[in-house]
Amino acid sequence: MSSPAMSSPSLPAAPHAALTEPKGVRVLLIATAIGFLALFLLLPLAVVFAEALSKGLGNYLATFAEPDAQAAIRLTLLVALISVPLNVVFGIAASWAIAKFDFRGRNLLITLIDLPFSVSPVVAGLIYVLIFGSQGVLGPFLQRHGIEIIFAVPGIVLATVFVTFPFVARELIPLMQDQGTTDEEAALTLGASPWRVFLTVTLPNIKWALLYGVLLCNARAMGEFGAVSVVSGRIRGLTNTMPLHVEILYNEYNYVAAFGIASLLALLALVTLAGKTFLEWRHADALAGRGAH
Amino acid sequence: MVAGFAPSDALAAPRGRAEAEPVAARTVRKPGSEVRVDGIVKTFSGDGPAALEGVSLAIAPGELLALLGPSGSGKTTLLRVIAGLEIPDAGRVFFGATDTTDVPVQRRGVGFVFQHYALFRHLTVFENIAYGLRSRERSRRPGEAEIRRRVGQLLDLVQLPTLASRYPGQLSGGQRQRVALARALAVEPSVLLLDEPFGALDAQVRKDLRRWLREIHRETGQTTVFVTHDQDEALELADRIAILNRGRIEQVGAPHEVQDDPASRFVMSFVGETARVAADIAGGQVWVDGRAALRAREDWPEGPVDLCLRPWHLTVGGDEAALLGTVREWRRTARGTVAEILLDGSDSPVEVKVTDVHRKGDRVALQASEARVFPRG
Numbered sequence: 001m002s003s004p005a006m007s008s009p010s011l012p013a014a015p016h017a018a019l020t021e022p023k024g025v026r027v028l029l030i031a032t033a034i035g036f037l038a039l040f041l042l043l044p045l046a047v048v049f050a051e052a053l054s055k056g057l058g059n060y061l062a063t064f065a066e067p068d069a070q071a072a073i074r075l076t077l078l079v080a081l082i083s084v085p086l087n088v089v090f091g092i093a094a095s096w097a098i099a100k101f102d103f104r105g106r107n108l109l110i111t112l113i114d115l116p117f118s119v120s121p122v123v124a125g126l127i128y129v130l131i132f133g134s135q136g137v138l139g140p141f142l143q144r145h146g147i148e149i150i151f152a153v154p155g156i157v158l159a160t161v162f163v164t165f166p167f168v169a170r171e172l173i174p175l176m177q178d179q180g181t182t183d184e185e186a187a188l189t190l191g192a193s194p195w196r197v198f199l200t201v202t203l204p205n206i207k208w209a210l211l212y213g214v215l216l217c218n219a220r221a222m223g224e225f226g227a228v229s230v231v232s233g234r235i236r237g238l239t240n241t242m243p244l245h246v247e248i249l250y251n252e253y254n255y256v257a258a259f260g261i262a263s264l265l266a267l268l269a270l271v272t273l274a275g276k277t278f279l280e281w282r283h284a285d286a287l288a289g290r291g292a293h
Numbered sequence: 294m295v296a297g298f299a300p301s302d303a304l305a306a307p308r309g310r311a312e313a314e315p316v317a318a319r320t321v322r323k324p325g326s327e328v329r330v331d332g333i334v335k336t337f338s339g340d341g342p343a344a345l346e347g348v349s350l351a352i353a354p355g356e357l358l359a360l361l362g363p364s365g366s367g368k369t370t371l372l373r374v375i376a377g378l379e380i381p382d383a384g385r386v387f388f389g390a391t392d393t394t395d396v397p398v399q400r401r402g403v404g405f406v407f408q409h410y411a412l413f414r415h416l417t418v419f420e421n422i423a424y425g426l427r428s429r430e431r432s433r434r435p436g437e438a439e440i441r442r443r444v445g446q447l448l449d450l451v452q453l454p455t456l457a458s459r460y461p462g463q464l465s466g467g468q469r470q471r472v473a474l475a476r477a478l479a480v481e482p483s484v485l486l487l488d489e490p491f492g493a494l495d496a497q498v499r500k501d502l503r504r505w506l507r508e509i510h511r512e513t514g515q516t517t518v519f520v521t522h523d524q525d526e527a528l529e530l531a532d533r534i535a536i537l538n539r540g541r542i543e544q545v546g547a548p549h550e551v552q553d554d555p556a557s558r559f560v561m562s563f564v565g566e567t568a569r570v571a572a573d574i575a576g577g578q579v580w581v582d583g584r585a586a587l588r589a590r591e592d593w594p595e596g597p598v599d600l601c602l603r604p605w606h607l608t609v610g611g612d613e614a615a616l617l618g619t620v621r622e623w624r625r626t627a628r629g630t631v632a633e634i635l636l637d638g639s640d641s642p643v644e645v646k647v648t649d650v651h652r653k654g655d656r657v658a659l660q661a662s663e664a665r666v667f668p669r670g
Contacts, residue, residue: 001491039642075623182407182409182413183413184414185378185398185405185407185411186399186405186407186412186476187398187409187413187424187428188378189377189378189398189399189401189403189404189405189477190424190425190428190476190477190479190480191399191400191402191425191428191429191480192424192425193399193428196428200413200424204413205414205415230521236591282397
């Protein structure tokens, strides 16, 4: 009975103690987190590089000299080069409309932007097959005019654009909503044309978030498997992107080549991660208004 | 006091360099425009800003006019309509003889200062001020040297000559608002519009900037409209005050006019402390609780009225035909003794200067040297 009363003199220290777990618990929690990360993230990453280099550096580099591999890399870059800028334009337009204007159907638009996140990529690919495929709604029309979409580059680009659509808009909407419209109004009263307002006021205000969105969008565009695999038809050297090529090589028991290409994708992920970390650091700086730059 | 804020006598410094002409005269002096709004109607759907219900107002060239009103009275909406940031549903806006209602905001030539500054955070102070000049179409755009000269003069005018290369994030609130003003003046606007310019600043900076804005206005002679909900600010700064309530103008007049001769009960209670007593006028007397409390003026209307009194027009004493009240509180201050008195027929107490000692609960008679009545209902 007396022990609660005894402990009362030490009450001032209580708030501090209340926020700190016993040392054993802390060690356990941290060890669990690190163990989990190591097992599920770091180990696979290490395996990718280990397998890729298992037959020596020469064999590793030879993977990239192979014409089909080069075609896959080229196609992946091409797809990213088309779909990322498209999504930048769509993303800015959509978030501009949502953040700066109040209109009917605004919430519907926000929901629609999120749709690609909630739809399975395979379904996303199938949608395009059903629309543009030879048995699809527009199939006969496209065939008559000799336009190839499914099992060709346009289909791959369409599927990639669909899957990556939310990345830029999702980054920009909260920031633009937070910033409001007074900066733009100020520029307008100073006589700036709407285009100049966009270039000199809106764009600089969102540039770090935009770049962050572009990075994530790019990583996904290059790494997308499901949707692209449905529409591509996997024609070697023609419609194979890097992720698809990895799977083909793996199924052919060509582990060195498969992990070689995979290591390139993993490297991209690491670069994206580093870029993201750097941007978050810069971004926070700019948002705090200290952005001397 | 904010770091870097020059005291008011530093105002003389820039002027000293060019004896004959104040800095502002060379920079921004141009004959101010008359601004007139005529029957402005603006409604918003949902719970947006306040609406306007047919507002007409003329602002003389070079005048410093305050739009005063409680929040939701439509004062900011009116300012934004003048600027062209809101399109009115009906009514016209004139700058001088020109109908500018359909002129887009970019070409209207207004300087607008926002409550939260709205400085471009990625640009230096210099580039912020130069923004308007650089935004002009090529034929009217001044050269780089000219831009430098003009921005330099404006920095002198707002007393921030050393801060040109800073970023807005590195400035205090008062400094930011002065940069915002310089930026607005740089485009040589025909009218300067300020939306609660001191609203986000603390009391001391507010006071300094108020005095400073008066100085700037005197130097530039710019037609200026500013929005405020602070009656002191309006009374101290403005040549004339327009008092808005629920989307309508209740009164426009010089500070002493709206204070001494309020046109409505709302104006009376909004500018200056007021005691309001429910009364009836009949037979040349003002009746409160069935007692004759005051002789009615001839032009006062018969029937139920609100009798409005300024505390400084009340004295305790006298006997017949007096207002009655109960002492709620009595205290000594450095400037004498004050009683807090709840008048019969009123629902909020007033502070009246007294000479005698009073106790809580004392009944007192009061004489009013001046009073106003407004029909009730």
